[in-house]
Amino acid sequence: METIYLHHPELKNSDTSEKVIALGFFDGLHRGHQAVIQEAKKIAKEKGLKSAVLTFDPHPSVVLNTMRKKVKYLTPIKQKVQKIADLGVDILYVVRFTTAFSELAPEEFVEKYLVALNAKEVVAGFDYSYGKMGAGTMTDLPTYAKDRFHVTIIDKKEAFSDKISSTKIRQYIETGEMEEANQLLGYPYTTKGTVIHGDKRGRTIGFPTANIAVDPDYLIPKLGVYAVKFRVNEQTHLGMASIGHNITFKDDQPLSIEVYILDFKREIYGEDAEIEWYYFFRPELKFNGVEGLIEQLKQDEQNTRTYFAHHPDEF
Known part of the structure; x- marks a missing residue:
């Protein structure tokens, strides 16, 4: 073209x-x-x-x-x-x-x-x-x-008894209704960015994450935890993404987007990456201690695996 x-x-x-x-x-x-x-x-x-x-x-x-x-x-x-x-x-x-x-x-x-x-x-x-x-x-x-x-x-063109429009899709994304947004798009909503260094706290609790500096022009979904697919080096992996401020550890932290990539152990700092957003599990929560956070992350991981087991070829 x-x-x-x-x-x-x-x-x-x-x-x-x-x-x-x-x-x-x-x-x-x-x-x-x-x-x-x-x-x-x-x-x-x-x-x-x-x-x-x-x-x-x-x-x-x-x-x-x-x-x-x-x-x-x-x-x-x-x-x-x-x-x-x-x-x-x-x-x-x-x-x-x-x-x-x-x-x-x-x-x-x-x-x-x-x-x-x-x-x-x-x-x-x-x-x-x-x-x-x-x-x-x-x-x-x-x-x-x-x-x-x-x-x-x-x-x-209609879906869910309403006109398919960018405005409606934005509303769905801003409220975490990714399945509805993706139905209107005809493909999974995708954001692109670069893998950057974070505070590496996830490694200490058994959930190392890839921190993504997303292109600032993208509309970012509602804060919370999602089932996602993560693409890097032309390979696609299942993952769970968190959008939030890490409020369990410290107040007034900047917004971060982190992805725990399932069954993945490579270093990918500096690589371009894409996140495909599929399903919103829960809002960002503040836990009284690390133990409560770890238990929730284990549940999030299981929910992610279950989601993709039931939606193997969504698009």
Whole structure:
């Protein structure tokens, strides 16, 4: 896949071929997003055209919100690019979302981006909006197209009697409902980071953990203990992860993400790693002593093994 970064008003379009372009912010690349992109690919194949995706970075709220806002993503831009590539798209356009770009009228967006990029078909979800203040709607788009490209609108996709949306997935992740979030995503929610040195306290109680410095752009699940899969050096292992402040040992400690990797004894400091989040077991607890913590960790380990024994091929 060719990835092209655009910064308004400069538009570098070295590829003059006709394209089918899927539109969306696509945070999370959930099942609804996948339907949009797969339809664009299908049409492109039928018509002998290239398939393309047009997305944005950063999130519009970072630019448009008058208060300084730090957005946490389901898929930060690097992971989003990789997931779109995995879907088999020919070209990805990433437009830098700036104040100048946000001021474009809907018809200007159509002219300067869709027409200029040689769109012959545009595919988006029913609720996609574009132009200043999101004034352009999908029902308006055929009018702006002026017969220069065709418009395909993807209907609402539902799960659990509600629309599949990035907002709903965020809500599930923030409340620890990982199975529900993963059903909407169509894959296990994944965070990436680097294995770093911690205080090594886990070694002294028989539960050595890998401390993960997760990319700060990721949305972090609710504090507590989870069943996870841990990927390092292209190998996947079962594990139990803890998100919390180690409150049994000391107050006011910074947030840490630690993974006890089952049946694993290698040193992996400095390695890139991925955590796939599957199931929330319990909130972070404060124990009166180490003995109580050890007993709980033994139970957490057993719960983790039991969970994966009953869910061997979740995705």
